Amino acid sequence: MTKLWNNPDDFPKELVDGFVAANGRHVRRVPGGVARNTAKRQGKVSVLVGGGTGHYPAFMGWVGPGMADGAVCGNIFSSPSATEAVSVAKAADQGGGTVICFGNYAGDVLHFGAAVEQLKAEGQKASVLVLTDDIASAPPETPEKRRGISGFVPVFKITGAAAEAGYDFDEVLRVNAKANDATFTLGVAYSGCTLPGAAQPLFTVPEGRLSLGLGVHGEPGIDEMDLGTADEVARLLVGKLLEERPANADGRVVALLNGLGTTKYEELFVVFKSVHAALEEAGVTIVDSVADELVTSLDMGGLSLSLVWLDDELEKLWLDPVDTPAFKRGAIGDVAPISEADAVIAEDTKGEIPESDDASRAAAAQAVDGIEKILARLKEQEEELGNLDAFAGDGDHGIGMVRGATSALREAKAAVEAGAGLGTTLTRAGQAWSDDAGGTSGALWGAIILAVGGSLSDTGTPTNDDAVAAFVAGRDALVKVGGAELGDKTMVDVIVPVVNELEANGSWADAASSAPKLAQDTAPLSPKIGRSRPLAEKSVGHPDPGAVSAGSIIEVIANLIG
């Protein structure tokens, strides 16, 4: 359990600040994360890594020569925002384009995808690179649905080495895809993890039992069995991974054994002894090995094994020297510190507040009241939303929604004080929600509120038709960005029917009464999209957390407007 913290809300930011203070030779603090503090090389492809914090050494521990140029750091277990990713990308840019590597979590896919679109719109080369090494998270027929776990280290290392070796943008993409296709991981856990400041663990594994294939965010495993000996665990992991040996593999591997947080190094070595023996018995050639903490989940007890099937190119890139705070191989030699000019961080400006009139400013003040009421309601429901998300997801939905609404309220208040009208106030609130909430729902609510704000003006009192049109714009943004359909068991199952009805009859009273019920109606469904999909059956019988929070938000707003 995490015992030392100041204010739990500040924990993710403070840990990055402290990491930078302790590793100034390698990294500097930039808005949204960290960037290399070593000399830039003009024309080099910048490799960014990222995701939620709570997984050290993932991700900031890998910033340095031979691996990543920057790390985008989110809140605990939840994705950073697109704005944060763009900020780190700009700080780390060296003119050769930017690749952002992450682990196929829905929130990361949305936020990093949006960041890449923004960079491209500004004329830069940029691409997402998605890691899919976890064999427990989807069957071999759909590898693109698998999530990323401790295969981060070899795949990011190989990608970073390619960029360091001078590969151009397309070649870096090619090598990354090859490394990802060659990397397979399976994990086991025997105890859960507790978020800083939380009274209860996110999930537990019964004493003496082993959960097979759980994710790094505490998503429960796919199977449970007796714990067994170190030998038995090692042979279970090796056996399952060898079943996925690619047809074209010549038998050379890197084997990486990863401790998830509270597993002792001594235990890792005992397990690795059997891993090594089992791989040799299977006729596999172990080119290189790692037994270390690579991707943790706070204080989770357990481990994961990754195998990377090598060819000559991957072998060379894996063995190239690397020097980062948490991962070093070979000797990289002296690297000059970053030049003063390159270390400058562009100022973050929100721009001027556009002109508004009294009527719109009055509406903006009402919107602030509305956000205050939404925040109060979400705070009441925070624990319930977290519990619903823990059945098959990662338990962070309540925290994320409260964080988003808190930031939205802060920015909306600041905008109103600065004289903003309704449209600008909501646009700023949406941007703040997207920046700070994290997670899939953070990206989606950010997009919804941005669209609502974009549809409203900074002059005049909005009519009922204007309000309905704003909801329609929000609904359309949700569907476009998230891509979920009715029945996928998401917030779409509440928002789409309510807004469709509103569009048809303009009745806020109907919207207020139907939204919470539609949320409860998601209980029997099985999730088809998002974090809960790999464990779909565990969610059946419970309403979708995002649908429940959406139901509450619509109820609060409809009661205010109606």
Ligand code: ADP
């Ligand atoms: P994460 O899943 O990244 O941890 P949250 O827990 O905050 O994010 O939010 C989970 C909720 O997000 C789900 O309950 C679901 O309602 C919603 N959601 C997930 N993916 C989508 C999607 N593609 N479209 C619409 N809603 C989604």
Ligand code: MG
């Ligand atoms: Mg979640």
